[in-house]
Amino acid sequence: MSSTTTARAGATAAAPGKGRVGKTDRAKAEARLGWYLAGPAFVILVGVTGYPILQALYESLFSFRLTAPADREFIGLRNYSVILTDSLWWSAMLNTVLITLVTVAVELVIGFALAMVMHKVLGWLRPIVRTAILVPYAVITVVSAYAWQYAFGLTTGFMNAVLPGVGADFDWFANKWTALTVICLSEIWKTTPFISLLLLAGLAQVPDDMLEAAKVDGATARERLFRVTLPNMKASIMVALLFRALDAFRIFDNVYIMTKGAAGTETLSALAYNQTISRLEIGLGSAVSVLLFVCVLIICFIAIKVFGVDLARARGES
């Protein structure tokens, strides 16, 4: 990595000198070729997301239900005021934020522990551990949701029999908080490997001699962790955090499979889905979608401006 960086830095340093000879035909040809190659991918990226968000913005200004297309009517921002004054939106928002905070926090801790083990274990166990960790990553979310739902389910489950202090007839999905707990468990199981692999890459970047020096200077294991290891992986922790937070904020599959949003477990994505697909309320559903998009923008803004996460740099793009 570092050698590429120096090579790139050298290339950019040399570039102005070359450019001064005039916007050469060569540079122009290179720019044209660049766009010929990257253009199609760019057009599709913008098309598949840009069009829907603009369409959603437009539709959100109408009262429009697919079952009554003739009653379509322009109502300005009224859909938004309906949503923002509805307790269902705020309860979905609260659930989504809670799920995001809890899963990301737990995953960061477990993910770091897993990364440490993967980093330290040597010999024949190493490939086994690294392969095992990929299994939850590869299992589809819906399958994970079913596995956890059935494990805690009233008739199919074995968890009630195994867990101490839980009655045999305890219904995890009848109560909001216990249902959310199982939803979080499934989400955590499935996505922790991704976080731990990102953190593992970060761990590999912590200079060994720095750790040795700290050890020689008499730093305890705890001090080494908090004073040397963690500060040196700040970039990768931030990226893992932001990506997982944005992913958790969109949580849908686990909720839909386990409760369909019943027992007060609805999240923002489930709310948008229920408005559009189940109730065919295109206007309201679009407004919910737009608001969800705005929330994601706000999270990105806070991460980048307040916490200074440099995504481009972290992704190795500069």
Add this chain to the structure above:
Amino acid sequence: MGAMSGKEKALWYVGALVIVLYALLPVAWIISLSLKAESDLANKSFLPTNATGSNYSGIFSGDGADLFLPALRNSIVVCLISTLIAVVLAMFAAYAIARLEFPGKRLVLTSALAVAVFPVITMVTPLFNLWRQIGLYDTIPGLVIPYLALTLPISIWTMSAFFRGIPWDMEQAAQVDGATSWQAFRKVIVPLAAPGVFTTAIIAFFIAWNDFVFGISLTSTSRAQPVPAALSSFTGSSYFVQPTGAISAAAVIVTIPVVLLALVFQRRIVAGLTNGAVKG
């Protein structure tokens, strides 16, 4: 890393064992569930009393076959097509990003990042409406197009990171040694780039295979419905029978190919997921 004491080493080994259990237990549970007979599903224990393959015969030739087999076909077709398109387009884009200087390079990368964090459900409402008007609702292309929003961004990043690590000078070196530019490209660059392209394809395929939101929103029948969506519409053989066994068996079937890919290409996938992800 320094020498580890025996006790410390043992501790990491225990940790490794915990990881393996963590990763495999839920999978073992769904497999165990899929082997339970209908009367056995509520036995409240992890393992079946008597293992049976009846749930599997149910989804391959019994009641569930009409729903499961077309869904499996749809999933495979949609995921392969969207992976192929994404990888080819991303290959050109990543080459340009890794090798060429052009204005707007950052714009391409930033939009890939933006699309990757875009809430997919936001695309569902407008697409649902539009697809119904133009006849793409419940069709294979109607799924392939939105799947590109899932597969293309990750393909662009992963491949740009791979391509940046290729020693492109070797192409010129080969030409100096007398190879034609086509020979230099085919004999030098293709073998260097192929692993990156291949790894990207696997990761993109995983992501497409995992989709549920588009599957249940933009399809409704076995014409285009992919497996994750079909799973949620499984019903038991009668109103009073839960489809648990059939769902578990189908879940195991769709898990096998991706887990096998993960096992075989473990090294490459780990490298692909973390390559360029961190730069301190």
